[in-house]
Amino acid sequence: MVKLLFGDCKDKLKEIDSNSIDLILTSPPYANQRKNTYGGVYPDRYVEWFKPISDELYRVLKHTGTFILNIKENVIEGQRSLYVMKLVISMVDNNWIFTEEFIWHKKNSFCGKWPNRFRDSWEHLYQFNKNKKFNMFQEFVMQDACESTKNRLKNINNKNDVKNLESNSNSGLKRNMFSCVNRDKVYPTNVIHCSTSTKNKNHPASFPEYIPEFFIKLFTEKNNVVLDPFAGSGTTIKIANKLNRNCIGIELNQEYYKMIDDYFKMRI
Amino acid sequence: MVKLLFGDCKDKLKEIDSNSIDLILTSPPYANQRKNTYGGVYPDRYVEWFKPISDELYRVLKHTGTFILNIKENVIEGQRSLYVMKLVISMVDNNWIFTEEFIWHKKNSFCGKWPNRFRDSWEHLYQFNKNKKFNMFQEFVMQDACESTKNRLKNINNKNDVKNLESNSNSGLKRNMFSCVNRDKVYPTNVIHCSTSTKNKNHPASFPEYIPEFFIKLFTEKNNVVLDPFAGSGTTIKIANKLNRNCIGIELNQEYYKMIDDYFKMRI
DNA sequence: CTGCACTATGAATCGCTAA
């Protein structure tokens, strides 16, 4: 099941049944950015703006469900805004359980140089729940034990690579990599390394596919329901659909809405 | 100059001159439920407990100086505490400028499994200043560029790099990489990776030493003064001393104090 | 099919100038 709703999620969420969603995974418009395209909420009004949406999200989420919120504070006059911290505090005041903060390390962050700061290379991924007990399927997101040699492992069977390794050194590198192949998988940490997508040209802030895939596998099973109230270019619900989850997307912008709609029409 | 003070930093800080410190770099005791642990402060009293210390730190810091605060919220009954966010908000209320949040990604090898969360592998490194202008010596913490970038910068013939080019998004980003030709070092980002590996030539320091080294090089020059009001095992002031900075350490615990004192006596 | 070179671009920020 794929359901697409066109409109402001503050209103459209009311059409969704209570306790019906297994995973909410979204990236709302950040404060005071992208004035001409999307949202454009000022930092000092952000918490107030998000409150009614947060309440609706709480209502529609199952007791075993999870809400993943992707957000990042921008710099205003040399200071990082505080609206994100205030938002988290406000959500806890409104019954949400703040279970964990994952870090999305963006490996290919923007270039640039300033006298007072380095490039911003990470974003928040807050995990909220309604209950201390919730569904979590850790075994479906296990990773290779030797993450750093993953790329080299891909080519380990290539004759040239093996030959080069053998001839180049006595380092034992080849042996080490082969031993990694047979090692058990390990659980990930709360730092997710992932580069930003460079494919999606039409949306200024689209997720790379890895992030939604990770959380959908971690927090839902097949035929569960995934919701993205700020669907944007639709990455989250496309991945959810691909992974045989039901999904609901809400999008305010007609162009983005049509893009997602067209995508699913094409696939029928 | 190495100065060691034995006692509670709330009191001992009063012995330090105003506007005399170039870098404060510390990791205060984290809030804890248990009473008898070192420094044990309850989460709901943390902000209140830190306030007089924060005020003293503000007083002793130079206008061009920086305060780096390393902290991480613990989990209490399945929830991440909010005292860290409340502390940052409180410090901004008390005149501190919240310039940046670095992420310390700890590539630790701890194993462990919990039903409701993954291994915690990062900590906050908050940067506070008294002024929007402060000393920052970025060139002293530059890192090796990745191989592909190095190769590309050797012979630029990509039209996008030579010409100014507008980005597709609204960011206004333009590129003119011509000035980067033959460069092999790049500036770091605000995500700091600490590897246990000693392979990397740029990071000869062992795991816990890299963080103070990075910030001391970034925010101070030789003969500047570095302060750690919660000196602990003394890593920060040992590194500061090694890098020819003056340093002041304050430590409440007699055992730790003696350890640091012995270390510097041995070196005379 | 592989290896290598080349191309495109992503939720950026600061400081100055003009209005």
Added chain:
DNA sequence: GTTAGCGATTCATAGTGCA
């Protein structure tokens, strides 16, 4: 005064094309 616009700065990664 305040704000809006614009130039300057500078990486890492994934995808494409071609030998």
